[in-house]
Amino acid sequence: MSVDVQLRFGSEAITEYSKANQEPAWFLEKRLAGLKAAGELPLPALEKTKIDKWNTVDFDPFQTTAKVASANELSELVKGQIDVDSVKNLVVQKNASTVFHAVTDELKAQGVIFTTLADALQNHGELVQKYMHQVIAQDEHKLSALHAAVANGGVFLYVPKNVEVDAPLQVVYEIAGDHALLAPHVLIVAEANSKVTYVDTYVSGEGKSMVANSIVEVFVGAGASVQVASVRSLSTEVHDYSFRRAIVDRDGNMEWILGEMNDGNTVANNTTVLKGTGSNALTKSISVGTGSQRQNLTSQVQHIGTHSESDMVSKAVMTGEAVSILNGITKIEKGAEKANGVQAENILMLSEKARGDANPILLIDEDDVKAGHAASVGRFSEESIYYLMSRGISRQGAERLIILGFLDPVVSEIPVEEVRNKLRQALERKLG
Amino acid sequence: MTAVPHLQIKNLRAKIEEKEILKGLNLEIKGGEVHAIMGPNGTGKSTLASTLMGHPKYEVTDGEVLINGDDLLEMEVDERARAGLFLAMQYPSEISGVTNSDFLRSAINARRGEGNEISLMKFIREMDKKMNTLEMDDSFAHRYLNEGFSGGEKKRNEILQMMLLEPSICILDEIDSGLDIDALKIVANGVNEMRSADRGFLIITHYQRLLNYVKPDFVHVMMQGRIVKSGGPELAERLEAEGYDWIKEELGIEDETVNANV
Numbered sequence: 068m069s070v071d072v073q074l075r076f077g078s079e080a081i082t083e084y085s086k087a088n089q090e091p092a093w094f095l096e097k098r099l100a101g102l103k104a105a106g107e108l109p110l111p112a113l114e115k116t117k118i119d120k121w122n123t124v125d126f127d128p129f130q131t132t133a134k135v136a137s138a139n140e141l142s143e144l145v146k147g148q149i150d151v152d153s154v155k156n157l158v159v160q161k162n163a164s165t166v167f168h169a170v171t172d173e174l175k176a177q178g179v180i181f182t183t184l185a186d187a188l189q190n191h192g193e194l195v196q197k198y199m200h201q202v203i204a205q206d207e208h209k210l211s212a213l214h215a216a217v218a219n220g221g222v223f224l225y226v227p228k229n230v231e232v233d234a235p236l237q238v239v240y241e242i243a244g245d246h247a248l249l250a251p252h253v254l255i256v257a258e259a260n261s262k263v264t265y266v267d268t269y270v271s272g273e274g275k276s277m278v279a280n281s282i283v284e285v286f287v288g289a290g291a292s293v294q295v296a297s298v299r300s301l302s303t304e305v306h307d308y309s310f311r312r313a314i315v316d317r318d319g320n321m322e323w324i325l326g327e328m329n330d331g332n333t334v335a336n337n338t339t340v341l342k343g344t345g346s347n348a349l350t351k352s353i354s355v356g357t358g359s360q361r362q363n364l365t366s367q368v369q370h371i372g373t374h375s376e377s378d379m380v381s382k383a384v385m386t387g388e389a390v391s392i393l394n395g396i397t398k399i400e401k402g403a404e405k406a407n408g409v410q411a412e413n414i415l416m417l418s419e420k421a422r423g424d425a426n427p428i429l430l431i432d433e434d435d436v437k438a439g440h441a442a443s444v445g446r447f448s449e450e451s452i453y454y455l456m457s458r459g460i461s462r463q464g465a466e467r468l469i470i471l472g473f474l475d476p477v478v479s480e481i482p483v484e485e486v487r488n489k490l491r492q493a494l495e496r497k498l499g
Numbered sequence: 500m501t502a503v504p505h506l507q508i509k510n511l512r513a514k515i516e517e518k519e520i521l522k523g524l525n526l527e528i529k530g531g532e533v534h535a536i537m538g539p540n541g542t543g544k545s546t547l548a549s550t551l552m553g554h555p556k557y558e559v560t561d562g563e564v565l566i567n568g569d570d571l572l573e574m575e576v577d578e579r580a581r582a583g584l585f586l587a588m589q590y591p592s593e594i595s596g597v598t599n600s601d602f603l604r605s606a607i608n609a610r611r612g613e614g615n616e617i618s619l620m621k622f623i624r625e626m627d628k629k630m631n632t633l634e635m636d637d638s639f640a641h642r643y644l645n646e647g648f649s650g651g652e653k654k655r656n657e658i659l660q661m662m663l664l665e666p667s668i669c670i671l672d673e674i675d676s677g678l679d680i681d682a683l684k685i686v687a688n689g690v691n692e693m694r695s696a697d698r699g700f701l702i703i704t705h706y707q708r709l710l711n712y713v714k715p716d717f718v719h720v721m722m723q724g725r726i727v728k729s730g731g732p733e734l735a736e737r738l739e740a741e742g743y744d745w746i747k748e749e750l751g752i753e754d755e756t757v758n759a760n761v
Contacts, residue, residue, distance in 0.1 A: 456577040
C-alpha cells in the first residue's frame with residue numbers, strides 16, 4: 068500500500084457527513100483544512116519503525132450502522148466487553164455510528180456531560196471548540212490531519228468543578244467491514260478538584276484492510292484526578308494509530324492504564340504534559356507481540372511544573388516473529404525544579420525470532436531534578452520454572468504463570484472488572 | 500491397594516559443572532519414618548535434595564532412585580512432584596505478579612488433574628486452616644509468591660505448600676535456618692501435624708535444634724558426598740554435644756567436604 072494511493076473519499080463525502088450530523092461550521096472548516104494538510108504533511112517520525120508502507124489512508128470513512136434501543140440488542144462482540152446487566156453509563160460506537168448511548172440521571176444531576184462527539188458538537192459546541200485539538204494540534208503530522216478530516220465519532224466527557232464520579236464511564240469501539248475506519252476523538256475535561264475514570268475497549272469484527280486512527284485529549288484541572296484505561300484487541304486486518312495526550316494543571320493527577328492487545332500493526336503514543344506545580348502522571352502499559360505484527364509504543368512525560376512527578380512502567384511479552392519498539396521518554400524542561408521522573412521498560416522474550424527494543428530516553432534541561440530509568444530484556448528464569456514445576460505444575464503451566472505474573476502489576480490495575488477480565492482473556496488468546 | 504510410600508536411593512552419584520558432589524549415596528525412606536541428615540557445610544546435603552527434585556543444574560552420573568517402585572530419575576520435575584515428592588527449599592524463588600493463592604491453587608489442581616479441580620470455596624477453607632496452624636497473616640494469600648518475604652516467611656510458606664499438597668515423601672532442606680525459636684516451633688508444629696504412616700520425611704539440617712521439636716526415627720551423617728554414619732535420635736544429640744570431629748577421627752577423614760581427596 069502506497070501513500071499516494073487514490074483516496075476512497077473526498078471533501079464532498081466529508082461535507083455530507085458533517086451536514087448530516089448538523090456539525091457547526093467551524094468544525095467542517097477544520098475537517099476540510101485537515102484533508103488539505105493530510106496531503107502535505109509527513110507521517111510522524113517514529114523511533115526505529117517505518118510506517119510509510121502501512122495502511123493509513125485506504126478506507127471508506129463513514130460506514131454507518133443502525134442504533135439499537137437497549138444494551139441487550141448490542142452485538143455479541145460488544146456484549147462480551149460489558150456487563151449488560153449492570154452497566155449504566157455507556158457509549159458504543161461502530162465504525163462511523165453511535166449504536167448505543169446511555170447515561171444515568173444521577174450523572175446528569177451532577178452536571179457531568181458524557182455524550183457522543185456528534186451530540187456535543189451540536190449541543191455544547193463552544194465548550195468543544197475551546198478544547199478540540201488544543202493538546203494535539205491537528206497539523207502535527209499527516210495522521211493527526213487525516214484524523215481531523217475524517218473523525219467519525221468519539222465522546223465528550225466534561226466533569227464540573229469539585230464533582231467526583233464514582234463509577235467508571237465506559238465506551239466500546241467496534242470496527243468491522245472491508246475498508247472500515249474507526250476514528251474517534253475523545254475529549255475529557257476535568258475541572259478543578261474533580262475526579263473521573265474513563266474506560267474504553269477497542270474490538271474488531273470481520274473485515275479486511277481496516278484503519279483505526281484515534282485521538283484522546285485530556286485536560287486535568289487543578290487538583291483533579293483522571294484515570295483513563297484502554298484495552299485494544301484489534302485484528303491483524305486493522306492498522307491502529309492512537310495518539311493520546313493529557314495536560315495536567317497544578318496538583319492534578321493523570322493515570323493511564325493501557326493494554327495493547329492488538330494482533331495487527333500498531334502505533335501508540337501516550338503523552339502527559341505536567342504543566343502545573345506538583346502535578347503527577349502515572350502510566351502503566353502492557354503489550355503482547357504475536358505473529359508478525361509490528362508495534363511502536365511510546366510513553367512520554369513532559370515536566371514543566373516544579374515538583375511534578377511521573378512514573379512510567381511498560382511491559383511487553385514478545386512471541387512469534389513480532390517486533391515491538393518500546394520508547395519511554397522523560398523530558399524535564401528548564402525551570403521544572405524538583406521534578407522527579409522515573410520509567411521502566413521490561414520485555415520478556417519468548418521466541419528467538421521476535422524482537423523487542425526498550426528505549427529509555429531522558430532529556431533533562433534542569434539541574435535540580437531527579438530522574439531514573441530501568442530497562443530489561445530477558446527470558447524465563449530457569450530457577451523460577453524449576454520452583455513452580457517442583458510443585459507439580461507443568462512447564463507450560465509454569466511459563467504461563469510467569470508471563471501472567473509479569474504483566475499482572477498492570478492488569479490488576481484496570482478499574483472495571485469486565486474490562487480486566489477481557490484483558491486477561493485477550494492475553495490468553497494472544498499467548499495461546 | 501494403598502502401598503506405603505517408599506523412596507529408595509541406591510548408589511547415587513551426581514555432579515554439578517563437572518564436579519562430583521554425591522559419591523555413591525544409599526538411603527531408604529518409608530511412610531511413617533522421619534529421617535534426618537546432618538553434616539557440616541559443603542558435604543552435599545543440599546545437593547542430595549536438589550538432585551532428587553531434579554534441579555536442572557545437577558546431573559546424575561550413576562545410581563538409581565525409585566519412588567514407590569517407579570524410576571524417579573526418568574521423570575520431569577513436575578512428574579516427580581505429582582508422584583508424591585516434595586522439597587521444601589532452602590532458597591525458594593520469588594515470582595513477581597503471581598499471588599500465593601493463585602500459585603497454590605494451580606499446584607493443587609496440577610496434582611488433582613483436569614476435571615477434578617478443587618472448588619474455590621474448599622481451597623480457601625483449606626488454605627485458611629493451614630495458614631492458621633502456621634500463624635501466617637491473611638495477607639500472605641494475596642501477596643506475590645515469596646516476593647519481599649523475610650527468610651522466616653519464606654520457610655513458613657514452604658511448609659504451607661507442603662501441607663496443602665499432601666505429598667507422600669517430604670524433603671525439608673535446612674528449613675530451620677534463619678528461623679527464631681518461635682518460628683521454629685511453629686514450623687515444627689506444621690511438620691508434626693503431617694506425620695503419618697502414609698508419609699515419609701527427610702530432614703536436612705545443620706543443627707540438632709529442629710530435631711528437638713521434630714523427633715527423627717533415624718539420623719544420618721553425611722560427609723564427602725555420602726552417608727558415613729547412621730543411628731537413632733541419640734546420634735543427633737551426641738553431634739550437638741561433641742560436634743563432628745569424633746566421626747572424622749573414627750573414620751579417618753581429614754576434610755569432610757566433597758572437595759576433599761579429589
